[in-house]
Amino acid sequence: MSVPAIEVRGLRREFRASQGLFAAPRRVIAVDDVNFSVPAGSVLGVVGESGCGKTTLARMILGLMEPSAGEVLVDGKRLEGMDRRARARLIQPVFQDPFSSLNPRRRVRDIIAMPLVAQGNVTTSEVDRRVAESLERVGLSTEQGTRFPSQLSGGQRQRVAIARALVLRPRIVVCDEPTSALDVSVQAQILNLLAELRRDLGLTYLFISHNLAVVEHVASEVAVMYLGRIVEKRESEALFRDPRHPYTRALLDSVLTPEPGLGVPDVGLGDIMPDPANIPSGCRFHPRCPACFAPCAATTPRLTTLEDGLVECHLAG
Amino acid sequence: MSAVLQPAGAGNRRRIWRNAGAILGVGIVGFITFVAIFAPWLAPYDPFTIDLGRRVIPPMWMEGGSPLNLLGTDQLGRDYLSRLIYGARVSMIIGVATVITSGIIGTFLGVMGGFYGGRVDDAVMFAITARLSIPVVLVALAVAGLLGTSFTLVILVLGLLLWDRFAVVARSTTMQIRNLDYVAAARCAGCSPMIVLLKEVLPNIATHLAVVATLEMALAILLEAALSFLGLGVPPPLPSWGLMISEAKEYMFFSPWIIMIPGIALFVLVLGVNLLGDALRDMLGTDLSR
Amino acid sequence: MSALLEIDDLRVTFGGTAAVRGISLTVEKGETHCLVGESGCGKSVTSLAVMGLLAKGGKREAARLSFAGEDIRDYDEKRMSRLRGDRMAMIFQEPMTSLNPAYTVGSQMTEVLRRHRGTPRAQAVDRAVELLTRVGITAPGLRLGQFPHQLSGGLRQRVMIAMALMCDPELLIADEPTTALDVTVQAQILRLLAELQKDLGLGILLITHDLGIVARVADRVSVMYAGKVVESAPTAELFRAPRHPYTRGLLSCVPVPGKVKRDEPLGSIPGVVPRIPPGFIGCAFRDRCGFAEAACAADIPRRNVGPAHEALCILPEGARA
Numbered sequence: 001m002s003v004p005a006i007e008v009r010g011l012r013r014e015f016r017a018s019q020g021l022f023a024a025p026r027r028v029i030a031v032d033d034v035n036f037s038v039p040a041g042s043v044l045g046v047v048g049e050s051g052c053g054k055t056t057l058a059r060m061i062l063g064l065m066e067p068s069a070g071e072v073l074v075d076g077k078r079l080e081g082m083d084r085r086a087r088a089r090l091i092q093p094v095f096q097d098p099f100s101s102l103n104p105r106r107r108v109r110d111i112i113a114m115p116l117v118a119q120g121n122v123t124t125s126e127v128d129r130r131v132a133e134s135l136e137r138v139g140l141s142t143e144q145g146t147r148f149p150s151q152l153s154g155g156q157r158q159r160v161a162i163a164r165a166l167v168l169r170p171r172i173v174v175c176d177e178p179t180s181a182l183d184v185s186v187q188a189q190i191l192n193l194l195a196e197l198r199r200d201l202g203l204t205y206l207f208i209s210h211n212l213a214v215v216e217h218v219a220s221e222v223a224v225m226y227l228g229r230i231v232e233k234r235e236s237e238a239l240f241r242d243p244r245h246p247y248t249r250a251l252l253d254s255v256l257t258p259e260p261g262l263g264v265p266d267v268g269l270g271d272i273m274p275d276p277a278n279i280p281s282g283c284r285f286h287p288r289c290p291a292c293f294a295p296c297a298a299t300t301p302r303l304t305t306l307e308d309g310l311v312e313c314h315l316a317g
Numbered sequence: 318m319s320a321v322l323q324p325a326g327a328g329n330r331r332r333i334w335r336n337a338g339a340i341l342g343v344g345i346v347g348f349i350t351f352v353a354i355f356a357p358w359l360a361p362y363d364p365f366t367i368d369l370g371r372r373v374i375p376p377m378w379m380e381g382g383s384p385l386n387l388l389g390t391d392q393l394g395r396d397y398l399s400r401l402i403y404g405a406r407v408s409m410i411i412g413v414a415t416v417i418t419s420g421i422i423g424t425f426l427g428v429m430g431g432f433y434g435g436r437v438d439d440a441v442m443f444a445i446t447a448r449l450s451i452p453v454v455l456v457a458l459a460v461a462g463l464l465g466t467s468f469t470l471v472i473l474v475l476g477l478l479l480w481d482r483f484a485v486v487a488r489s490t491t492m493q494i495r496n497l498d499y500v501a502a503a504r505c506a507g508c509s510p511m512i513v514l515l516k517e518v519l520p521n522i523a524t525h526l527a528v529v530a531t532l533e534m535a536l537a538i539l540l541e542a543a544l545s546f547l548g549l550g551v552p553p554p555l556p557s558w559g560l561m562i563s564e565a566k567e568y569m570f571f572s573p574w575i576i577m578i579p580g581i582a583l584f585v586l587v588l589g590v591n592l593l594g595d596a597l598r599d600m601l602g603t604d605l606s607r
Numbered sequence: 608m609s610a611l612l613e614i615d616d617l618r619v620t621f622g623g624t625a626a627v628r629g630i631s632l633t634v635e636k637g638e639t640h641c642l643v644g645e646s647g648c649g650k651s652v653t654s655l656a657v658m659g660l661l662a663k664g665g666k667r668e669a670a671r672l673s674f675a676g677e678d679i680r681d682y683d684e685k686r687m688s689r690l691r692g693d694r695m696a697m698i699f700q701e702p703m704t705s706l707n708p709a710y711t712v713g714s715q716m717t718e719v720l721r722r723h724r725g726t727p728r729a730q731a732v733d734r735a736v737e738l739l740t741r742v743g744i745t746a747p748g749l750r751l752g753q754f755p756h757q758l759s760g761g762l763r764q765r766v767m768i769a770m771a772l773m774c775d776p777e778l779l780i781a782d783e784p785t786t787a788l789d790v791t792v793q794a795q796i797l798r799l800l801a802e803l804q805k806d807l808g809l810g811i812l813l814i815t816h817d818l819g820i821v822a823r824v825a826d827r828v829s830v831m832y833a834g835k836v837v838e839s840a841p842t843a844e845l846f847r848a849p850r851h852p853y854t855r856g857l858l859s860c861v862p863v864p865g866k867v868k869r870d871e872p873l874g875s876i877p878g879v880v881p882r883i884p885p886g887f888i889g890c891a892f893r894d895r896c897g898f899a900e901a902a903c904a905a906d907i908p909r910r911n912v913g914p915a916h917e918a919l920c921i922l923p924e925g926a927r928a
Contacts, residue, residue, distance in 0.1 A: 049789035050760070062505050088507030101498035105520045114516075115506035153879045154646075164502065183645035184816060188860040188875035195872065210790060213862040217873065240864055254794040256819030257863045260843045264797045264823050273759040 003076035004037040005172050005204035006044075006061060006091075010070035011035070013056050017277070028277045030056040032228035033070070038221075040171070043198070043205040045219030045236065047212060047251065051274045052225040054208050058176045061206065063087050075171055085119055092165035096177035098157035102149040109135070109145035112164045119168070134163040138193060155186035159193070166197065174206045179214065191218060212255050216240050221309070224248045227274050227284045234309030244311045246291045283314065291315060339596030345589025352402055353409040360399035361387070364556045368394035373572050391561070391575055392568060400556040401582060407557045408538045408586060411472055415537035416530050418476025423483025424526060430484075431491030432514060441488065448481050453540065457549040466552040471544065475537050486529050490522040524601040531594030535587045542583055558583050611636045611778050611810040612657070615671035619649070619656045621664050623885055626652045628834035634778065637804060639811040641821045641842075644831035645857075647880050650814045653831075654780045657812075658697055659687035675777060693723040696771035700783040702763035706755040712766050713751030719773040731773075738769040742799055761792035768799065775807070782814045797824055818861050822846060827915075830854050833883055833891035840916035850918040852896045890920070898922055 013031040031053040038044045048054045059065040061072055063079050072079040074090050092115070095101040102111055109131050116127045135145050138159040149157055158178065165173050175194065179187040191214065198205060209215050215222055216236060223233040224245065232245040243249045250267045268290040280287050286296035295301075295314050304316040352359060368390070375382045376389040376397070388397040430441030457474050464470060494500060495518070503513045542559025544550030551557040553564070558579040565575035612634040619627040627649040634640045644650045656667045659682065672680045674695060679687070691697070699705040707715060716738075717731035726734070732751065739747035742765040755763055764784060771779060781800070785793035801824065804811055815821060821828055822842060829839040830851065838851040849855045859874025878895040889904040890896070896903070902921055912918045 049791060059501075062501075064501055064504060084504075084509070085507040088505060091505075093502060093505050095498040095502065097498055101502055103499045103503075103517055103521070106516075114503060114508065118503075118507040118509075118512065155879065161502070164506070168506075183880075184818070184857060184860045185645060185876035186879075188873040189877075192872040192875060212790075213864040216864050217862045250791055252864065254790045255864055256794070256797075256817070256823045258818040258822040258846065258858065258861050259863070260822040260846045262823060264794055264801060266798060267791055267794050269791055269795075273761060 002040055004073075005040040005042075005075060006036075006038040006206060007073040007076075008034055008036050008057075008061065008070070009073070011057070011060060011067050011072065012069040013053075013060060013065065014068045026277050029228050029279060030276055031060070031067075032279075034225075034228075034230055036223060036230065036233060038172075038204055038206060040204055041202055042221065043207055043219045045215035045222040046206065046208045046225060047210060047215055047222060048225035049210060049251075049274070051227065051276050053228040053276070054225050055176060057225070058093075058174050058206065058208055062091060062093050062174055088115055088118065088170075089168050090170055091172040091174060092168065092170045094158070094161050094165050094173060094175045094178045097181050098154045098161065099149075099181075101161050102157055104149055106148075107145070108140070108147055108149065108152070108160050111149070111160060112145070112167055115164065115168045130167055131163075134167045137166065137197065138163045153186075154182050155189060158182060158186075158190050162190075162193065162197070166201070169201070170203075172204045172206065174208075176208045177210070178207075180209065180211065187214070194218070212240075212251060213257075224251065227276060227279055229284065229312065231285065231313065232309070232311045234306070234311070238308040244306065244316055245285075245313050246289045246315070247285050250290075283312075336596060336599065338592045339599070342589050342592025342594075342596050345585060346593050349405050349586050349589065350409060353405040356402050356406050360396075360402045362396040362399045364395060364399040364403045365554055366395060370394065373568065373575070375572065376574055376578075379574070388578060389574060392564065397575070397578060400561060401558075401578060404556040404558045404561060404579065404582070405586075407468075407551060407555060408541065408583070411468075411475070411541045411551075412534040412538045412590070414472045415475040415479060415541075416534045418472065419478075419480035419533060419537075420483050420526065420530055422477070423480030424487045426480070427484035427487025427489075428491050428514060428518065428522075431488040432495055432510075432518065434492075438488075441484065445481050445484050448478070451478065453478050454544070454547070454549070457544050457547075461549040466549060468551055468555065471541055471550045474544075475540060479533055479537060479540075482529055482533060483526065486525055487522060490525050491518055494518050494521055524597075528594055528598045528601070531590055531597060535590040535594070538583070538590070539587055609673065609676045610634060611638075611675055612812065613671055613673045614653075614657065615669060617653065617656060617667070617669040617672065619652050619661065619668075620666050621662075625834055625883060625885065626665075627656065628883070630829070630831070630834075630836045632829045632836065632839065634810045634812050636777070636810050637808045638826045639801075639804065639813055639824055640827045640829065641825035642812065642814045642829050642831060643816065643818065643821050645816055645880065647833075648831040649834040650831050651782055654697065654782050654812065654814055658691055658695065658780065659684065660691075660697075689723070692719050692771075692776075693774045694776050695778045695780070696774075696776040697780045697782065698764075698767045698771050698784050700786050702760065702767050702787075703755060705767060706763060708755050710754075711751065712753055712755065712758070716751070716766070716770045716773060719770060723774050734773060735769070738772050739766070741772075741803075742766075742769045743795070744769070760788050761796065764788060764792075764796055765799070768796070768803075772803070772807075776809070778810045778812070780812045780814070783816070784813070785820070786815070786817070793820075800824070818857060830857070833880060835891065835919060837892065837920070838916075838918045840913065844913055844916050848913060848916075850912045850916070850922065850924070851892075851920045852898055852922065853892050854918075856895075 011031055011034040015028040015030060016025040017028055034057060046054050060067050079087065112131045112134050113127050116122045116130055132142060135142060140159055179190050182190060197203065207215065207218050219236050222236050222239045223230045224247065226247050232248045239248065243252055250269055253265045254267050269288045272287050282297045282299050283301050286292045289296065301312050301314045303310055303312050371390050371394045373392055374386055374390045377384055377387050382389060386396050388401060391397055391400065426441050426444060430438040456478060460470060460474055500513060500517050503517045541550050541557065545557040545559030546563040551560055553560060561579040562576055568575045610633040615631045616629045617627055618629055630653060632640060642650045642653065655661050661667060669680055713732065713735060716735040717728060720726045720731040720734055735751060736747045739750055744750055744762065744765055785796050788796065797820065800811065803809060813824065825842045828842050828845045829836045832853050838854045849858055856876040860876065862873060876895055881891060881894060883891060888906055890907050893899040893903040907919050907921060909917050909919055
């Protein structure tokens with residue numbers, strides 16, 4: 001059995017928001033006891049809405065933020081304490097906003113070269129060669145490499161971000177909403193590129209998105225997050241065919257497919273908004289859950305293992 | 318927004334030349350810099366030569382004036398035009414040197430506080446607050462009392478005291494940039510925090526600091542004039558415009574030009590620097606992420 | 608009976624650039640007309656032009672621009688500002704930037720009524736409470752005293768809708784009203800708009816880039832590309848038989864959950880949206896179109912291709928991808 005590309009154990013992250021001089025600081029639990037492992041070469045999609053903690057999770061896996069508890073293993077090695085250059089060779093990001101993920105004052109080829117230069121032991125000619133290779137792989141020309149980000153379109157900038165992520169030939173790429181800020185026609189271009197690159201280079205993706213249709217297209221396994229916990233994690237096809245958690249069902253029902261005549265569905269979630277600073281007792285979804293019954297407010301549901309994944313809900317136990 | 322609707326970046330540059338204030342600012346500062354650099358060749362006489370036989374001669378265009386001294390002479394018979402020209406040197410050198418010193422100190426502190434946050438930021442904020450509580454003139458007074466007055470001391474006093482605005486601007490812009498994705502990407506790429514600061518943060522705050530620099534330069538020039546006026550700045554016989562105003566106090570009512578000429582020069586220079594700062598700000602824009 | 612909003616050959620230019628190059632559409636009472644397109648196509652500029660809210664430097668021309676039968680083309684700012692918020696309301700994408708953070712929700716809402724109808728304060732407050740309840744906000748009295756930053760995104764957008772309804776408008780222009788919201792909240796907001804439309808007979812011009820919203824909510828669709836409406840049809844007809852290659856391309860790009868084939872690439876449209884230089888003639892899509900031919904470089908007439916269905920394309924029926 002090969003080593004999983006990413007393994008996350010008991011990961012937790014708290015923030016303290018100061019409430020002034022006299023009140024105790026508010027504790028915001030962004031990520032609460034998250035566990036999963038991603039087999040090498042696969043794609044784990046992480047879906048959830050605002051406040052679910054998926055961005056915080058991504059930052060901890062990238063090594064940008066220290067967990068309050070738990071550990072992250074990348075390619076079998078502990079992330080904590082890893083030399084930053086070694087970590088860069090293993091795992092790289094592609095962020096959401098193509099406007100703010102590239103330094104506006106540097107040329108495209110310098111942006112792509114940056115991870116190589118940071119390694120410190122690469123000759124200039126080798127850097128140039130690898131940058132040219134990266135540019136070609138994402139479908140950009142050498143001429144475009146001489147431009148500044150402001151001279152490129154959103155889709156082209158995202159290609160630059162991907163080229164930068166790949167220049168060190170990492171094992172894992174963490175994509176945090178990589179197409180959400182792009183036009184629909186460009187989204188498809190970028191998703192196709194990502195799929196092609198994964199196949200050609202044997203990459204593993206952690207793919208975060210709020211767009212369920214995109215995730216279904218891209219991921220082999222999907223984890224649904226709510227208020228810091230994973231409430232359901234299944235094989236992609238199984239999750240979309242037969243969601244077991246009421247929140248997953250609500251999410252899927254909310255997706256407006258381009259099929260006329262069906263109207264807008266009533267998702268039945270009520271008016272209460274999820275607030276990571278005020279996590280409900282018992283099952284954290286219970287105040288909004290259409291299937292809420294007696295034990296839901298009182299006890300946290302246990303993790304139930306299914307044949308194609310797991311779910312955390314009293315109804316499944 | 319679409320590529321079709323936004324004006325190209327070049328449009329911004331073209332706009333400043335249409336701005337009368339900008340042209341004036343660049344013109345004034347350019348001219349005075351030129352005068353300051355080429356003073357030895359432009360000044361008709363040595364600014365220090367005293368000629369007690371030719372004291373307080375009015376400028377050429379006034380009654381009693383002489384074509385030998387275009388702007389007349391001061392109370393010690395020194396040619397006023399030459400003193401004015403060399404005075405430009407004093408103002409410009411002090412302005413630039415102060416800005417460089419205070420810029421380095423303020424930027425360093427502001428960036429450290431903005432980037433690292435936490436205790437480091439608390440310390441930086443405390444330093445800024447402490448600095449704002451110190452009155453510049455009293456410090457200059459103390460320094461003058463202990464160490465006397467000199468050209469270098471003025472630069473040191475002003476440079477070590479005028480860094481607060483740099484620090485505040487550097488800190489707030491750094492804090493905004495620190496959260497942008499390209500900084501995160503640089504960290505993920507394996508860059509050390511120092512490299513991230515130097516290559517990702519600094520180049521993107523530089524334009525904001527340039528605007529602060531012009532404002533601080535205007536302030537430094539005015540402060541030097543004020544300190545020299547009080548006798549705490551540049552010592553005589555150096556031709557500082559502030560000192561010239563001070564020395565002309567007694568003659569103010571009989572020979573008003575002695576006080577008006579350096580006063581107008583000071584006003585024009587500071588106006589020019591401020592206009593230049595405005596022009597820079599309009600041209601460079603303030604959007605940090607694009 | 609005239610339509611609620613009639614636009615014919617609207618053109619908007621900023622300096623030398625043409626953002627909108629001649630679009631026509633109508634919104635009927637009680638109908639939702641969706642204007643769909645990607646970034647840069649000019650859809651937001653269109654809505655701003657209709658309301659008279661173009662930025663300085665924007666010039667608007669139209670063969671016809673009428674609201675409830677009145678020709679508003681030459682209305683000055685004073686007359687337009689009387690219409691706006693009263694009979695014609697607009698809601699924007701980012702509720703945080705369209706609600707003034709310095710004023711409470713209540714004061715912003717009541718201001719609308721007091722300004723347009725001179726309603727005394729107490730009555731305006733009652734109406735505000737009534738509308739907040741109508742849009743599904745619990746504890747409306749409490750909300751009136753809150754500031755925008757104290758509310759979540761979904762709540763703010765509901766407040767925006769309530770505010771837009773204060774004076775019982777006839778037309779609502781909604782520019783990407785749910786793009787910044789979570790998908791579950793989006794469904795709630797859209798249902799709310801549909802209910803309100805049914806109850807109040809509102810005409811809605813909904814601007815979006817999301818074809819899913821268009822399919823579920825629109826009665827009629829106009830597809831915009833590079834400043835022109837390239838196709839226009841009733842919703843069912845557009846999805847059943849899209850005629851313009853851009854519309855077809857867009858539809859093929861959108862993954863549908865449940866019908867997704869994982870190993871096949873998604874349909875996509877190659878290239879990028881071009882910059883339209885002044886004096887441009889012909890189809891702006893031709894460089895990206897799989898069916899382009901020489902005739903596409905000449906002026907394209909609008910063709911009737913089906914029941915109430917028009918397309919700006921010379922492609923004959925039955926052309927296959």
